[in-house]
Amino acid sequence: AQTVTQSQPEMSVQEAETVTLSCTYDTSESDYYLFWYKQPPSRQMILVIRQEAYKQQNATENRFSVNFQKAAKSFSLKISDSQLGDAAMYFCAYRGLYGGATNKLIFGTGTLLAVQP
Amino acid sequence: DARVTQTPRHKVTEMGQEVTMRCQPILGHNTVFWYRQTMMQGLELLAYFRNRAPLDDSGMPKDRFSAEMPDATLATLKIQPSEPRDSAVYFCASGLGRGTEAFFGQGTRLTVV
Numbered sequence: 012a013q014t015v016t017q018s019q020p021e022m023s024v025q026e027a028e029t030v031t032l033s034c035t036y037d038t039s040e041s042d043y044y045l046f047w048y049k050q051p052p053s054r055q056m057i058l059v060i061r062q063e064a065y066k067q068q069n070a071t072e073n074r075f076s077v078n079f080q081k082a083a084k085s086f087s088l089k090i091s092d093s094q095l096g097d098a099a100m101y102f103c104a105y106r107g108l109y110g111g112a113t114n115k116l117i118f119g120t121g122t123l124l125a126v127q128p
Numbered sequence: 129d130a131r132v133t134q135t136p137r138h139k140v141t142e143m144g145q146e147v148t149m150r151c152q153p154i155l156g157h158n159t160v161f162w163y164r165q166t167m168m169q170g171l172e173l174l175a176y177f178r179n180r181a182p183l184d185d186s187g188m189p190k191d192r193f194s195a196e197m198p199d200a201t202l203a204t205l206k207i208q209p210s211e212p213r214d215s216a217v218y219f220c221a222s223g224l225g226r227g228t229e230a231f232f233g234q235g236t237r238l239t240v241v
Contacts (some may be wrong), residue, residue, distance in 0.1 A: 057232075115184055120170045
């Protein structure tokens with residue numbers, strides 16, 4: 012079964028600084044998608060960025076980028092120029108590409124990010 | 129704009145009562161997920177549908193929970209009878225198949241007293 016692990020329950024960053032959130036996963040599949048979701052206090056789950064496993068190039072979305080290491084099964088999120096609005100819970104997620112039940116979307120336990128002014 | 133709609137947003141009920149939560153997925157999406165979020169357990173996958181057929185409900189307590197998709201525009205999650213330990217935020221999410229991202233509704237905050 013696939014698993015997603017986030018080993019940092021909480022992180023803190025100064026406004027305008029850079030922070031990296033860690034995520035590792037376990038799977039026997041070769042094709043899959045990885046995601047980072049953000050959950051602010053409003054509790055709305057918002058997609059931040061996604062990475063297709065078959066793409067070697069790391070995904071970027073404005074100030075958000077990932078470091079995808081397929082062999083190491085690692086998928087970290089880097090937030091540059093941190094802003095107060097980035098304060099939220101961040102979830103790493105995995106979704107298989109093929110099959111029935113393996114196509115489900117599973118989440119890590121989350122990292123609570125605080126941004127200090 | 130397209131969004132997943134969940135009703136109700138908040139529900140307070142007494143132990144033993146039936147609770148029904150509803151979800152309208154984004155039009156055209158063929159995949160629906162139900163999650164439960166608590167401080168202790170995080171985001172737990174309860175059920176997963178594709179083309180209205182249940183593919184995985186292994187995370188759902190079978191004795192009291194049930195999930196259905198009567199049609200492509202409606203997914204329901206029922207708890208009968210409800211218990212205080214069911215208090216949580218329940219999310220519905222929809223998406224397309226083949227590993228793509230899921231879009232979440234705003235959740236139903238359930239409190240069972």
